[in-house]
Amino acid sequence: GAVVSQHPSRVICKSGTSVKIECRSLDFQATTMFWYRQFPKQSLMLMATSNEGSKATYEQGVEKDKFLINHASLTLSTLTVTSAHPEDSSFYICSARREPGLALEETQYFGPGTRLLVL
């Protein structure tokens, strides 16, 4: 159990366009999902916390108007990179937090990631 999917797995787009990435928890409900970004040979950096039914919470330095997050249901969160530029090229990974009560561990389960290349 505890499977998280992301779509698309890979996307190439032109500079100035917007890209939407979906994150789904397939076999559990997640009121909280997280979006991370990872540049080559670096660790994961938390961008924002996505809360179902409310506004996302962004980490310091992350532009909320550029990275739009929508958590429309208990199994789906989307990240839209608006007006993408080459410096936004990165590996975007989401995770879903399995709620307490189902298991002792409050573990985040990660999606397989989306590799974005902006030309």
Next chain:
Amino acid sequence: GQNIDQPTEMTATEGAIVQINCTYQTSGFNGLFWYQQHAGEAPTFLSYNVLDGLEEKGRFSSFLSRSKGYSYLLLKELQMKDSASYLCAVGRGGGNKLTFGTGTQLKVEL
């Protein structure tokens, strides 16, 4: 700020034991996670320590000392497939947000 330190790289021999250390200084602490990440893939959960002491799960064990801000991941009977990056992460806050270290790239050799 948040500070989580791990060695950048380690090399070990197939069949051997390796210990990957992690020290942390963070504002807030719920627990300490270890993840494994193969190149180009998402991290996979290995262990979660909340209390001091050793947690054992098959070939993998993780230790935590909250007073020292220290954890280690112990891998026994190393296999070639264990070559990966190992990420130490601290869970903080009500949402248990994860702050990751830079990761330790482990190379297992014959």
